[in-house]
Amino acid sequence: MGLSATGLGSGMDIGSMVSKIVEAERAPKQERIVKNMNDVETNISAYGRLKTSLDTMKDLMYDFRRNNTFASRSTVSDNPETVSASADHQAVTGVYSIDVQQLAQSHKLVSDGLDAKADFGAGKLTLNLGGRSATIEIKPEESTLLDIVRTINKHPSNPGIKASVINDDSGARMILGGDKTGADNQLAVTVNAPITSPLQALAFNPASQNNAMNEMQAAKDARILIDGLALVSSETNTFSDAIRGVDIEVSKVTTAEDGPVTVNVDEDRATVKASLEQFVDAYNAFYQVTKALSKYDPETQQGGPLVGDSVIRSAVNQMRSLFSTPIEGAPDSLKTLSELGLSTTMDGRLEINNAMLDKQLAQNFSALDGFFGGNNGFARKVEEAVQSFTGVAGTIRNRESSLGDQRVRLRDEQETLDRRMEDLQNRTLKQFSAMDNAMGEMQSQLSAMMNIMPS
Incomplete structure (x- = not known):
């Protein structure tokens, strides 16, 4: 101070x-x-x-x-746009031939042409995807095709099904697609409504030959052939440990003209x-x-x-x-x-x-x-x-x-x-x-x- x-x-x-x-x-x-x-x-x-x-x-x-x-370990693919790979420390070094026979796909359904402005009435839709299911109530005051799409997409128990609407010359079509690939992840739609209800146009049973909705894309596993001997399937386009310590990612089907893809795993x-x-x-x-x-x-x-x-x-x-x-x-x-x-x-x-x-x-x-x-x-x-x-x-x-x-x-x-x-x-x-x-x-x-x- x-x-x-x-x-x-x-x-x-x-x-x-x-x-x-x-x-x-x-x-x-x-x-x-x-x-x-x-x-x-x-x-x-x-x-x-x-x-x-x-x-x-x-x-x-x-x-x-x-x-x-x-x-x-390092991996080199001679066609990385078709097959790519990564390897961990457990991978055995070697040269592997990968023939991609099929890519994994999710299941997709499409309805016939429908009237987008019509009310489909009250009822319940049970949606199933690969064993997971949810029952969705359709209220009579919210039963247009767009209302049904919104109800499906926002339902808290939705098993992973995305609904949408496209318009073509035949009318409005509802499309349902699963969020997972693989043959076991098939879609099914069970309709609980009177037999004459317009909601019946949305039914699909994969075990039946007669369905209201049409299969737009089949549910498929990816499938590869390794070294011409080992046939391996996967729900997704990724194959883990088909070759020990190696993860294989496939993006295209190989053709007879191009032949299989060669993957080299090295130190x-x-x-x-x-x-x-x-x-x-x-x-x-x-x-x-x-x-x-x-x-x-x-x-x-x-x-x-x-x-x-x-x-x-x-x-x-x-x-x-x-x-x-x-x-x-x-x-x-x-x-x-x-x-x-x-x-x-x-x-x-x-x-x-x-x-x-x-x-x-x-x-x-x-x-x-x-x-x-x-x-x-x-x-x-x-x-x-x-x-x-x-x-x-x-x-x-x-x-x-x-x-x-x-x-x-x-x-x-x-x-x-x-x-x-x-x-x-x-x-x-x-x-x-x-x-x-x-x-x-x-x-x-x-x-x-x-x-x-x-x-």
Whole structure:
């Protein structure tokens, strides 16, 4: 709080004097608090950067392990517009011939031409689709063809049947279509109304040859022939595990002229290599962070916020140890990361020997998942190492918690100092004011004495 009071008795600038006294008392304590607070905030930020760089590696390895990245498979179709495919890590590599004999279809019905403006009267329609059914009441005051369409579409128990109306030369036609493909998802419409009711024009029984409505599109399963031997059907145009670990999506029927589609399932070396490059980049980013935080410049005698910190040394040493330590239970042909072509350079970075890696990917791909995957593989080892630093009970978390406590204490010290300085200011101001008042009274008394003395 600024002071500007001027002593009436002494003529001194009391406010300025009090401020200087208070500032002289505050300065060394305030400087210490500010310096310590800056150090705490700098260290919290530094540990945050270190933790983020470590967690990036951990998260990558978790994703690789969860997604079985190092056993990835690729698929190539020579006619993707007709047949496309995707494969998981369980797929057996090979070349497969796919002949698409039939696509899956949903069931569709169409009525004869009807009078769109006529009332069809009261009654009930029971709609069935693949074993799911709903009974829909048609009210006499809402019984035009459009009314019936709206009632069907908005019914809460509709089993998945979409109704619509088209108009052609013969009149208005109702179309009913199922929302699921497959031979088992046939439509049926049972009419509960007098035999003479116009609603009877909407009846359909798939088991009967005589129906009021007509089959516009039959319900069909998709059907493919694999390698000229295995005939496989599916309710949809997707075939899951017809070939182990492979999902096949068909879009067109193959013709005798074009012949079957060839699908090649292979080891996905490109994805694995890109994943390893991701990890190398993540480690090198971590290593650059450690160098920036722990560097020391002898010329300026300035160091990074964590110079000399044992946490950084420990983190780097643990990661480097993982790179050279054999993984127990891994295939004999791939026990360490360096055998895959990944090793540390003289300056501490991790680099890839592409020739060595490409050779391992080409000749020893099946060993990668055994080295990286599982609960004891390299990926899990990286996760555990990082967790020991960044986890709830990790070293970095403990340091951050301690720094947080220091920050709270410094804030408390700041509040205490502010209160003490405010008390000092008020107390000193009162003292100076009292002195100034006393001096004013003395001057008044002196002036009075001078006035009564003879000149």
